[in-house]
Amino acid sequence: MSNNERPNQLFRNLNAKIASIPMILTALVVFVGGTAWTVLYSFTNSKLLPRLNFVGLDQYHRLWATSRWLVSIENLLIYGAISLVFSLVIGFVLAALLDQKIRFEDTFRTIFLYPFALSFIVTGLVWQWLLNPDFGVQRVVRDLGWTSFSFDPLYNSSIVIYGISIAALWQGTGLIMCLMLAGLRGIDEDIWKAARVDGIPMWKTYLFIVIPMMRPVFITTLVIIAAGIVKVYDLVVAQTSGGPGIASEVPAKYVYDYMFFAQNLGQGFAASTMMLLSVVIVIVPWAYLEFGGRKRG
Amino acid sequence: MVDIASLSPGAQALRRDAAGPSGPKPRHVFSRRNIFLYGTLILAALYYLLPLYVMIVTSLKGMPEIRLGNIFSPPVEITFEPWVKAWATACTGLNCDGLSRGFWNSVRITVPSVILSIAIASVNGYALANWRFKGADTFFIILIVGAFIPYQVMIYPIVIILREIGIYGSLTGLVIVHSIFGMPILTLLFRNYFTSMPEELFRAARVDGAGFWGIYLRIMLPMSLPIFVVAIILQVTGIWNDFLFGVVYTRPDTYPMTVQLNNIVNSVQGVKEYNVNMAATILTGLVPLIVYFVSGKLFVRGIAAGAVKG
Numbered sequence: 167m168s169n170n171e172r173p174n175q176l177f178r179n180l181n182a183k184i185a186s187i188p189m190i191l192t193a194l195v196v197f198v199g200g201t202a203w204t205v206l207y208s209f210t211n212s213k214l215l216p217r218l219n220f221v222g223l224d225q226y227h228r229l230w231a232t233s234r235w236l237v238s239i240e241n242l243l244i245y246g247a248i249s250l251v252f253s254l255v256i257g258f259v260l261a262a263l264l265d266q267k268i269r270f271e272d273t274f275r276t277i278f279l280y281p282f283a284l285s286f287i288v289t290g291l292v293w294q295w296l297l298n299p300d301f302g303v304q305r306v307v308r309d310l311g312w313t314s315f316s317f318d319p320l321y322n323s324s325i326v327i328y329g330i331s332i333a334a335l336w337q338g339t340g341l342i343m344c345l346m347l348a349g350l351r352g353i354d355e356d357i358w359k360a361a362r363v364d365g366i367p368m369w370k371t372y373l374f375i376v377i378p379m380m381r382p383v384f385i386t387t388l389v390i391i392a393a394g395i396v397k398v399y400d401l402v403v404a405q406t407s408g409g410p411g412i413a414s415e416v417p418a419k420y421v422y423d424y425m426f427f428a429q430n431l432g433q434g435f436a437a438s439t440m441m442l443l444s445v446v447i448v449i450v451p452w453a454y455l456e457f458g459g460r461k462r463g
Numbered sequence: 464m465v466d467i468a469s470l471s472p473g474a475q476a477l478r479r480d481a482a483g484p485s486g487p488k489p490r491h492v493f494s495r496r497n498i499f500l501y502g503t504l505i506l507a508a509l510y511y512l513l514p515l516y517v518m519i520v521t522s523l524k525g526m527p528e529i530r531l532g533n534i535f536s537p538p539v540e541i542t543f544e545p546w547v548k549a550w551a552t553a554c555t556g557l558n559c560d561g562l563s564r565g566f567w568n569s570v571r572i573t574v575p576s577v578i579l580s581i582a583i584a585s586v587n588g589y590a591l592a593n594w595r596f597k598g599a600d601t602f603f604i605i606l607i608v609g610a611f612i613p614y615q616v617m618i619y620p621i622v623i624i625l626r627e628i629g630i631y632g633s634l635t636g637l638v639i640v641h642s643i644f645g646m647p648i649l650t651l652l653f654r655n656y657f658t659s660m661p662e663e664l665f666r667a668a669r670v671d672g673a674g675f676w677g678i679y680l681r682i683m684l685p686m687s688l689p690i691f692v693v694a695i696i697l698q699v700t701g702i703w704n705d706f707l708f709g710v711v712y713t714r715p716d717t718y719p720m721t722v723q724l725n726n727i728v729n730s731v732q733g734v735k736e737y738n739v740n741m742a743a744t745i746l747t748g749l750v751p752l753i754v755y756f757v758s759g760k761l762f763v764r765g766i767a768a769g770a771v772k773g
Binding site: 178179181182183185186188189190192193194195196197198199200201203204205216260263264266268274275276277278279280281283284285286287288291292293294295296298301302303305306309336340344393396397399400403404407417418421422425426431434435437438439441442445449 | 500501503504507508510511512513514515517518521529530533534535583586587589590591594595596599602603605606608609611612613614615616617618619620621623624642643646650674675676700703704705706707710711721724725728729737740741744747748751752754755756759762763
């Protein structure tokens, strides 16, 4: 706290400093300290208890040789690609439709957004029920007469991650729609008038004029989606518990299981450090693009 | 009038071009464009509503009806038994007192967490906005950057800290954890709000001799009720829906509702009672849903604020 040697500087503005103690502790102890601690201990062979017995990159070698981790990464990539593409496309299309000065706009928006208020646990359990092959969508279509119809993503290890993505999109697209709608509302009405005068068709106006103008909104949205992708955990726990077998494991679950069940802390720390690295890879270019050119205000 | 209002300028131009210069054309409510527009929106709305509908319908059926019937069909015989069972007698492990235990745990977690996190963050945001001291912005930037760190990186160090203090596994520990992780976004929210308030107000109060807490309690607090409501909405839904912290920092008898719900539904023992499961799921989702439907536009504001952080 004391950036200055003179005591009268330290006690100046004392109340504000006292009020900031929780923030300072959180920033230094939890965020900086906790992160450094985890990264440090990821180079040790800690098992049941954290011990400073350094083994170099052993944990990382073991991590990348574990099939469960590789499956987790593959799932995260598929899930991430689906989330990014579909939430952007669906979110933008819904926002564009709502932006046509339609009636009942509030009603539609309320409907599209309500899943976002629900937890991932609730989302996962509902979709587990809907995708249940014995009672859910598959059974309903079969009862209609199409007896060979097959749609059981949660019980088929090659497509289970798509089943999870369906639930995630249902829960999250409303938020993306809201952000996009806010972005569309920020576009100057004159742009539309100019495009109309020039006789540019509507889809072209969207594609070549409006979307490039919404670049900041898209970048923010992208960061939000990306941050959410790395965190995905509860949804998988609720919907499949990582099954069938290890087919729907994700990195966050790997970390939790190794820390609290397998009692292999070193592996958990190494895996969580990899998660941190993936976030850094996403965030740093973004921060550079957003704040790099300008001075921090 | 209706369809003129519903057409965007771009679309009007498009239609005019396509029709050629044949004078004003009568427009119909059931124009092809409107049918497409509303048709798509209604289909999408049905898709989004379907899971909620299936949850409610399933929770009102008896098990024989579920085994024989269609998940989309409305219940022939409405029964509230699954709801009673989910609330009062559903089993998780050895406890058979239903979700009510988890509900009260969640209440005992959410209420203090919301109050504590907002109290800390609002005072903090106020200090950052009006009483800047040297180095304050550095900590603030660390805080905001920290919001992007995956929780998995920090959960174990926090376990150790809480164990050292002696509150690991207690509700107090979880309340502190929620306050810590709610801090970045809430501080940002309050800082931005207080910064946007007129500087003269603050100066006038200073001239009148009011101090740090005096200005906060008598001027800032009463003038920033909307942002407090936004913060409350954000925190109530966020903390109620939390699973990870609940499962890491509490014990089975203090599990929050989400954790207990997951244990009830995904338990491997016994016959699966889908109607009870769905009733339990709705019960858990009810609090955030009520907050959402009551708060309306403020909820959107809250998540838009939350979205800034990511």
